[in-house]
Amino acid sequence: MSGPNVYVPGDAAALSVGADALANLLAATGANIIRNGSRGMLWLEPLVEVEQDGERYGFGPLDEDDISALLDTGFLTDPKSVTHDKALGPVKELDWMQKQTRFTFVRCGVTDPLSLDDYLAHGGFDGLKAALAASETIIDTVKQSGLRGRGGAGFPAGIKWQTVADAKADRKYIVCNADEGDSGTFADRMLMEGDPFCLIEGMIIAGIAVGAEKGFIYLRSEYPHAQIALEAAIAIAREAGYLGDKIAGSDHRFDLEVRMGAGAYVCGEETSLLESLEGKRGQVRAKPPLPAHHGLFGKPTIVNNVLTLATIPFILAKGAKAYEEIGFGKSRGTMPIQLAGNIKQGGLFETGFGITLGELVDEIGGGTASGEPVRAVQVGGPLGAYFPRDLFDTPFDYESFAAKDGLIGHGGVVVFDDSVDMAEQAKFAFEFCAIESCGKCTPCRIGAVRGAETVAAIIAGDRPDDHLNLVEDLCETMKFGSLCALGGFTPYPVMSALTHFPEDFRTAPAERKAS
Amino acid sequence: MVAGLYSETHVREIASSLSGLEGPLLPILHAIQDQFGHIPEEAVPVVAEVLNLTRAEVHGVVTFYHDFRREPDALKTLKLCGAEACQSMGVRALKAEAENLAGPDVEIETVYCLGLCATAPAAMLDGKVYGRLDKKKLADLIGART
8 A cells, every 4th residue: 555656856956945844744644755856947846746647747846834735635646636826737748848858867857866777767778788789889979979078178078088098008097077066057966866877877888988997976075965876876786786897797897986075166177186086185287198198096087077977878878860960060969058046947957059048048047036137147157257138149059158258168057137246246256266276376376366356446446447457467367377277267257247247347336336 | 963082093093994995085084074073183194194195295185175174163064155146146145144143153154056056045054955045044044053
């Protein structure tokens, strides 16, 4: 006598708005509670789904007070017939789900993240099977798919893999960069919590492709829920023979470890991440040599973002063409875009490249949460540019954003309404760089501090014209003189704020406050 | 979390048990902090000796990372996200509010991004996450824990 299947997400975003309390209340009714990942409709979290005749009906966003009224409607026995203002109907038919092309996130929110049976029933390890059947063509398939690194730099994954495969060494490593520090991004977290086997499968395939037998997932310490999910999934995969000496009965060996970062944004930069994994200060290394030649402990190493590696199983299972035929220009496939900040409908939206920024913010996201007009949108994390409405026709792809002096980075889109003070945001960009700088190169270490001081002077109305020139000059120096993207890209938010919102820098503080 | 009293033997045990890992220093420091609530100064030479590093190298790592504390933690630390997505939802005003509300036992620490950017403003307390914070929820959170 078990009750209906009821899905209550265990995703951290759902937990942050009370999912655990709902799960407890519903468990008391005798329902069979499944803690799935999030579907990505974060404005509807906690989103509870009740299964009836194989269809899943959504209710959200729920709080504890809703439960008794919903129980009175009989939503656990006949969710299909419930009329309630939080009854959403079949989840997979919701607009948000229908409009997406879900390749990387196909299982996230659907399956029980730690059920290997569920994973297998939803196409899990099909990619590995294909990889084992034709291991010598894995890299060609990845190249043909056009997959580019999803961490932000957009380097072709297949070429990186080829470089590591061609390198001669007694040991090679696969390192997953799970140090997702950009504000406005949470796709890695959602995937690791909602479909951890997918990342594991991608890393195994990478190992087979280049001849590496050891992988590390470098995970930021701000993601304790992802750590729990990954470590549990790794143990299950090892037990089932997917990790260890004979992967899925083959002659390949591969094993994985999760390593926790310690609160350093710069460790999302690949060479600094490698230093950190080696047990050192997370200071950036000069390149060359590339990590593909001289990476972790000096050995050839693939460093890929979570999303890059988690997309590999799809590509191997469905073929390069299925992935490559979606996309825009040189950006092939899909991008899991994260809509965040002051947005009515925030969440994860995976779609082919080419959708415009305006469609994302106004149509998919529904404008601001506050109901005030959208003034600025920061795309690509704290090192990404602020875009005004005038640039909303920009297609979401690597090259189009670069052409507008911006970047898509890891796909985070943070919306601000018209209360934002862009001079304050420019100052923050420098401050953040100063806090997180590894200190190795002078433009970043000193430039960030001087930049914050100079913007503060502008805000205070102290010789604004002189100081604006100084900021521009400083940005040039940081952009071209820094060792890595932290110092090198901090000019993006600063200069975009200056270029697109000059009025915020030239108005005396009193007038700005009044207006 | 109840921090244990410092014990050199214990530090040596932790360091020795993890020294076989590739790149063992960060896992060791995390384990020490889990045990004692911070990285006691006296632990640095012990770890250095076990790993055959200089004290300066270990000190350099301890001081590089924001997570490693060299002093015991406040009784409660509310990690309030201060990054852009939370800024867009008013965390600057909320932070000022939090600092007013916090008693001597609560420390308000600004962190940069908890990955809860679509349920902003967000915070973490005792390993639990809280989203869509407003003044009332924040007061409950701080009040309930002091």
